[in-house]
Amino acid sequence: MEAGEKKWKTAITGHVNGEPYVRGYNLLEMVEKLRFTKAIYLVLKGELPKENEEKMLNAMLVSCIDHGLGPPSVTAARVVLSGGNPLNAGVAAGVLTLGDSHGGAIENCAKALQTAVKKGKPVTDLSREIVEKARFSRERIPGFGHRIYITDPRTEILLKKAKELGYYGKHTELAVQIEKDLEKALGKKQCLNVDGCIAAIISEMGFDYRLGKGFFIIGRVPGLVAHAFEEMTREKPFRRLEEEEMAYDGPAPRKLP
Ligand SMILES: CC(C)(COP(=O)(O)OP(=O)(O)OC[C@H]1O[C@@H](n2cnc3c(N)ncnc32)[C@H](O)[C@@H]1OP(=O)(O)O)[C@@H](O)C(=O)NCCC(=O)NCCS
Structure with missing residues (x-):
């Protein structure tokens, strides 16, 4: 055949x-x-x-490898292990948490940047259009904002690398301009986060935006394996929230009819 x-x-x-x-x-x-x-x-x-493509990809993947116990992917991986499941189940659970709010903003942001840059207008016009549209519809621009950071330090170092390695072009300029315009529009900084920065750089490198989340998955999986293994070998099984960490706020106890 x-x-x-x-x-x-x-x-x-x-x-x-x-x-x-x-x-x-x-x-x-x-x-x-x-x-x-x-x-x-x-x-x-x-x-x-090429040499610089490898260096840039390497830097992006390392930036995703781990970022504390707090993010949903790490918590999920450890909780699943804690329930008595094998390593692969924990890692898979961690990967399944990657959505629009955690690691998954890359593809949506890259799509927005790639679509905008194709229009061929000046970056300042494109940025203004994107920010005005988001404010009008009260939508969040993927790749901007962070729960902890005012400025995402991973973004700063990746942008520095992008400049050094020749991947600071229209997409990265646009992402940086959006950060400035969004701050003016909101009166509060919502920084270009690591997802948005990776989105801009992979766009600069000519990757299809639909691969976006893949970069985060590839970068984060080694971290998830390490967390799943640590949970398996270091912690007692059956982790649960302590009473003081949770609250019941449903109806007061009542009798069944
Ligand atoms: C990451 C995120 C959840 C943090 O949210 P937060 O710190 O709780 O932000 P707040 O809810 O305090 O938002 C304050 C204001 O900024 C706005 N805002 C926050 N992020 C925004 C964004 N990315 N684009 C446009 N506006 C944004 C909110 O709409 C809100 O405006 P309002 O008061 O007029 O309603 C949020 O910025 C977000 O959803 N970002 C997009 C998704 C993303 O990039 N995720 C990857 C994170 S690494």
């Missing part, structure tokens, strides 16, 4: 003459020669990265 007639097709990987290939490169040769970040870029983009 010809490849074109087969039901399952992939351009990512396969066996040729009994040897495993990924995007046309021999996997065994990759094992010998390729750093992990280069291999990640290769599977995602289809080609090997």
